[in-house]
Amino acid sequence: MPTVDIDPDELRDLTGTEEKSDDELKDDLFGLGLEFEGRTEDGAFELEFAPDRLDRLSVEGVARSLRYHYGDSRGVHVPSTNSADWTIEVDESVPADRPYVTGAVIRDVDLDEESLDSLIQLQEKLHATMGRKRAKGAIGIHDLTMLKGSAATEGNPTIEYVGVEPEADTFVPLDADAEMTPAEVLEDHPTGQTYADLVSEYERYPAIYDDLGLFSFPPVINGRRTEVSTDSRDLFVEMTGTDQWTIDKMLNIVCYALAARGATIEDIEVSYKDHDLVRPDLSTKTKTVPHERIETILGIDLDPDEVIDLAERSGLEAERNEGEAGNLVYEVTIPPYRVDVLHPLDVIDDLGRAYGFNELEPCYPDVGTVGGRHERSRLERATREQLVGLGFEDLLNFHMINEAENFERLDVAPGSDAYGAGEPTTIKEVYSEDYTMLRTWVMPSLLMVLERNTHRSYPQYLSEIGFTARLDDSENTGVSENRHVGAVLASHDAGYEDAKARLQALCRQFDVDLETPPTEHPTFISGRTASVVIDGEEVGVIGEVHPAVLVEHDLEVPVAAFEFDLEAFRE
């Protein structure tokens, strides 16, 4: 889960709660769903949070939530904005997959080291979450005084969002000293290398220009010319991405954070080919929430005034209304920084948090149902108990394995007729060479456990009722998933008869007919191998493991083994 670093002193400043101790703050934050994970080197709180309240990705947002929590703020607050001076013009050359842009001008910011760090953190955290690692939305924040916009459109200074050919222009990116083309940034700049995959497929790269030229290469890196410092007073914020709603919401969160620091928000115009937008879009939304639904979800009776109070304490506003069925409903206003309210139910969750879920008295639901085990799970349990009674140590091995362990080390060819040699179900773009497929039988796992325990005392009688999988066109998923009963007997004098004796006992317990006609299997010694035939169906194999396989597994004792489909025991 994501974390956010919050300086407790700044939090006290912004909430106006000088008297709160660190421990009290931690408790209050836990109540908001922000879990204290530890402290950073600088003494800031490292808080873990669920990725719904992205408006809490900075100290300003956390402080806002705490003020509602304390009752110091109520209802919905929308910062006022000044009318637009700047325009962003979107050119047709912009990559078709990344056509959207939004932005705002922020005036009279007063940035010190802490608030600048907080702004940078907010930007990074928004990239990591809503921005989907900049794929869906990327933020650029610039020093406005370093921009020069020509008065092309009705006297407004204009910025241009365009597509530029990889080698067509140059700029000095952040953390660099020389002019580079966008292609060179992707090649040579560390940040460029990190985000190269996002744009490398495009014919033309996204780029932002003012009168002086290229100053930002979203979503990769900004130019050095417009870098923000503690001296910056006016900011130009631009966001580009694959979805207008997403970048608009990211922008709202940034605007609220800066407004909380006393800055003034100024609209800009975004000019697309066929329509214009005024941004930021700080309009509120409304959800209709039935009173009855609030009561059934929380399981308590509530007074309408109490509901309205809870809403205001959540940073929402609720008005009573009459629903379509003549029932009591609330028209609830949702502020523009909230990105998580998709449905009236999300409002009810807010009301519950404001009420305090832990204040609710738990009760056991008064509905009667009949419990029971799945047939497969009952069969597995019964078989396991018999195996343990026969002296086997029950194992529980990984289902993932690799080809060498599953096939080669047991001398089995994938897709051959041998029992256990089904076509493997394979994992895409594997992370570990140890886990590349699902095992087709359990014998390899049992031999691996023997191999890892040669220093432990013998006899080692191991069994597993385990999951196996192989390709099967007749299944909807293309995979046939089966449980196998596998057993190995390793001791200085283990032989075929020991395995057969136990298999016989097992079959007798389940009242099935067992036959063991001779067969050949590459894992076992020829002449000491049989098919397991249960009730006339060939369902497995039994034999003495071939010395070549034993030596391959560093085993110095004989091993007798059997494996068959658990299905054979099902009535």
Next chain:
Amino acid sequence: MQLPESQVAVLEAASADEATSIDALAEATDLPPETVTGAAFELEEEGLVEVSERVDETIELTDEGHEYATDGLPEVALYEAALEAGADEEPVSMGQVIGQSGLEGDAVDIALSNYARKGYGSIDSGEITADPDAEPTADAEANALEALADGAVGTDDDLEEVIDQLERRGLLEVVETTTRDVALTDEGVTELMGGIETTETVGAVTPDLLTSGEWETVEFADYNVEADAEDVESGTVHVLRQMSERVKDVLVGMGFQEMDGPHVDADFWINDCLFMPQDHPARTHWDRFAMEEPSHIDELPDQLVADVERVHREGLGEDSEGYHSPWDEEFARALALRGHTTSLSTRYLSGEEIGEIEPPARFFSVEKAYRNDTLDATHLLEFYQIEGWVMAEDLSVRDLMGTFEEFYAQFGIEDIQFKPHYNPYTEPSFELFGTHPTTGELIEIGNSGIFREEMLEPLGVDCDVMAWGLALERLAMLTTGAEDIRDLHGTLADLEFLRNAEVTY
């Protein structure tokens, strides 16, 4: 005549001419002394031997006696100090003499009381005199002590008085020991001459012994019943499986029915049906195990696919928004190892597995899920997830809390805390925290919530469903105190750990 083996041995080792001690017989027969004693009394009852007892006195020095034997008697030390101070010529202050003697504490009183008794001089009004003719080197008590310490004990009558004196002074103890001696009787000799057979002592009760009636005459050999027996390599049910059985028992007892379904499943069932947006970070390549072969499911229910897509894109009705995320059926058809067993819940809730389910209903599974985590002490790539849900009309958060309190109480975890949380598919959602029964630490023990309407509506469910999940391994670690999850699960298993794992019930 027939006698048990130990009695025969004692009889043969004993003599008619002179009594032999039990210890000597034990050495001669190579039997433990207690066995010989037991055999001797048995033989006496038969009239074959006579057991006589005599009491021996031995003298042992006490700790104080040992000390004086090494360092000399305190009164002798006092006398020597007095001589040095010239007390043989005129009385000397007692304090000065005591100071010179180096005597301290109790030893001063002991020295003074014996000084006068032995005629080494006199003590009067705080002054001490020494008799120049006294002969401490010839002190009988000192000599006897030294002799006793060397182990040379005389039987001289002269010593008796000295020894009594030393015993009174607490310097030695007279210890009495009873020694038993065994001598053959005439009858014993006669029987020996006539020949005695050893009665068979048997190790095991055999069928032959029982059916022949021979058991009535044989002696059963004594076992060392205290010794450790050889280890038995017994079979045990895997410790994690025991835990899973316990969880299943609890849930069945609470009215839950078990679910079953595919491990390799379409993302549709694993994520899309859960109202997880397709660009959710948990759905990226790095968290999941996507399948190479086979790569896509053959068929999905058409209507359900259309309904799920609609809700993702548009939400439910006017007052609901969908996700501002792409949605693609091909993406939903991709196969993966299920990252949670909630795919079973979506399959059951949709009616795909066992037909439409009518409320009220409770379902559960304890099945494997796969997640691409870094392998460490608390994370495995494959783990067991406990998944449960309750379907009923108008379920509340309180019902959810009550159900989970009941469940966790079965495992000794009381005082559950509910931390409001976020899941894409539940609202409200809670992380469950509980206090570790031994460490007292507050730990996360599960994730829960009420399924969103956006998830349930396409599945055709029009009542409430609350659900929760947690890792079985975590519960096992909590209740067994295991510290490394890798000991519990997988092909890296150490048989010794499994063989010795404590039983869970």
